[in-house]
Amino acid sequence: MLTKRVIPCLDIRDGRVVKGVRFQGLRDAGDPVECAARYEAQGADELVILDVSATPEGRANAAETVAAVRAVLGIPLTVGGGVRAVADAARLLDAGADKVSVNTAAVDRPELIGELAGRFGVQCTVVAIDAARRELARAPGDRGWEVVTRSGTDRTGIDAVGWAERCVSLGAGEILLTSWDRDGTRSGYDTDLLRSVCGGVGVPVIASGGADSVAHMVEALDAGSEAVLAASIFHDAHTTVDDVKRGLAQAGARVRIAS
Amino acid sequence: MNAAVVRTGTANLASVLAALRRVGVDPVETQDAGAVRDAPLVVLPGVGSFGAAMETLSAHAGLGEALASRARSGRALLAICLGFQVLFESSEESPGVRGLGVLPGSVRRFAGAPGLRVPQMGWNTIEPAAACRSLAGGEVYFANSYRVGEGEWAAPAGWAPAWCAHGDRFVAGVEGAEGRVVACQFHPELSGALGASLLARWVAANREATCSPSA
Numbered sequence: 284m285l286t287k288r289v290i291p292c293l294d295i296r297d298g299r300v301v302k303g304v305r306f307q308g309l310r311d312a313g314d315p316v317e318c319a320a321r322y323e324a325q326g327a328d329e330l331v332i333l334d335v336s337a338t339p340e341g342r343a344n345a346a347e348t349v350a351a352v353r354a355v356l357g358i359p360l361t362v363g364g365g366v367r368a369v370a371d372a373a374r375l376l377d378a379g380a381d382k383v384s385v386n387t388a389a390v391d392r393p394e395l396i397g398e399l400a401g402r403f404g405v406q407c408t409v410v411a412i413d414a415a416r417r418e419l420a421r422a423p424g425d426r427g428w429e430v431v432t433r434s435g436t437d438r439t440g441i442d443a444v445g446w447a448e449r450c451v452s453l454g455a456g457e458i459l460l461t462s463w464d465r466d467g468t469r470s471g472y473d474t475d476l477l478r479s480v481c482g483g484v485g486v487p488v489i490a491s492g493g494a495d496s497v498a499h500m501v502e503a504l505d506a507g508s509e510a511v512l513a514a515s516i517f518h519d520a521h522t523t524v525d526d527v528k529r530g531l532a533q534a535g536a537r538v539r540i541a542s
Numbered sequence: 543m544n545a546a547v548v549r550t551g552t553a554n555l556a557s558v559l560a561a562l563r564r565v566g567v568d569p570v571e572t573q574d575a576g577a578v579r580d581a582p583l584v585v586l587p588g589v590g591s592f593g594a595a596m597e598t599l600s601a602h603a604g605l606g607e608a609l610a611s612r613a614r615s616g617r618a619l620l621a622i623c624l625g626f627q628v629l630f631e632s633s634e635e636s637p638g639v640r641g642l643g644v645l646p647g648s649v650r651r652f653a654g655a656p657g658l659r660v661p662q663m664g665w666n667t668i669e670p671a672a673a674c675r676s677l678a679g680g681e682v683y684f685a686n687s688y689r690v691g692e693g694e695w696a697a698p699a700g701w702a703p704a705w706c707a708h709g710d711r712f713v714a715g716v717e718g719a720e721g722r723v724v725a726c727q728f729h730p731e732l733s734g735a736l737g738a739s740l741l742a743r744w745v746a747a748n749r750e751a752t753c754s755p756s757a
Contacts, residue, residue: 357734407554
């Protein structure tokens with residue numbers, strides 16, 4: 284039986300780990316290679332690297348950082364940020380990514396998902412969805428959240444749950460689902476959002492945005508997610524991956540405890 | 543030791559190269575049948591589709607046969623994920639495409655079951671048969687939608703399997719020639735300390751074979 288995964292996320296800008304609140308107000312949180320090695324040693328099940336500056340500033344992706352992290356990292360690495368074409372993904376895989384995550388570019392041009400899955404396999408194709416709760420449903424079939432892109436600056440009006448389902452039909456092998464409202468706030472994952480998306484797709488869903496405690500992670504796993512992603516709580520050394528996993532195990536979740 | 547790593551075009555090659563370097567192996571990428579015949583160690587990684595992988599192997603004269611020959615004769619080979627799958631006869635993923643046929647049987651999609659998410663993505667526990675030398679029990683990392691199911695398969699003579707379950711039981715890996723040939727559905731290069739120890743045992747099994755006077 285698969286264990287539930289705990290996945291630290293490194294937001295990277297100019298070769299440094301950064302963290303903000305709702306994608307803004309970024310502050311320095313360390314060296315990516317040191318962070319990656321530390322998290323693997325603590326028992327992280329995977330690592331995600333997101334080049335957070337790539338989309339707004341049109342920057343080239345962080346292949347150099349990926350290569351440096353890969354040299355020391357013995358667990359899976361998903362990389363996203365600025366992937367707009369198969370060639371971008373190929374460059375990240377060559378640098379050392381195992382999976383590639385697309386976000387804004389897939390909303391702009393959904394065929395990209397099928398192109399990536401066709402070339403690299405669905406196992407390699409992660410679609411990251413940033414979803415914001417909306418006050419009023421705007422269209423029939425709307426399930427309460429809309430997709431936001433360009434690091435939260437663009438509210439697309441697209442129903443997030445429907446978009447997740449479409450991504451899977453196009454070839455996504457995993458959904459990285461971030462609650463825009465909760466990101467960096469430490470107020471807990473948006474479990475209603477998770478429940479809606481997990482109920483709609485058959486691929487694994489990674490819960491992201493808002494984690495501050497083991498209790499929050501238990502809620503996300505109970506809502507159907509296969510993995511929980513967190514950044515702030517690990518970067519600030521309030522807790523370690525190992526502590527979190529022992530807490531999850533005590534709460535009855537099946538997790539891998541590194542010996 | 544040098545390892546010829548077959549460039550299948552779609553694999554997470556950099557992760558495999560990095561993991562080999564960490565256990566003291568010097569990897570060289572190749573698509574050349576001669577290099578695959580002669581190298582002390584050969585690795586066949588694979589991410590992508592069965593059909594695409596077989597197309598790459600077929601596009602380079604003698605490459606598929608060189609790999610199959612190494613596996614049959616028990617000479618240092620490590621096949622990973624899709625590299626494991628192409629050793630079988632066929633796959634439901636790419637109907638009509640013939641695999642290398644070193645191992646009997648066919649690769650099929652995970653059977654659907656309530657709550658079972660496909661792809662299988664994450665860490666799962668493998669149970670190696672007592673005869674395994676390189677494969678060891680513990681949690682390793684998988685990323686696959688297709689597998690060789692237990693009900694459809696028995697290890698041929700000279701091969702020892704490791705088992706795992708995602709919904710139903712499937713072949714997590716198989717090894718032959720006293721651990722010198724290892725084929726695994728999971729990713730040792732992504733399986734942390736346990737994966738690194740498997741790579742080290744595989745290298746050691748082959749180093750002993752190379753250095754022993756009887757070999």
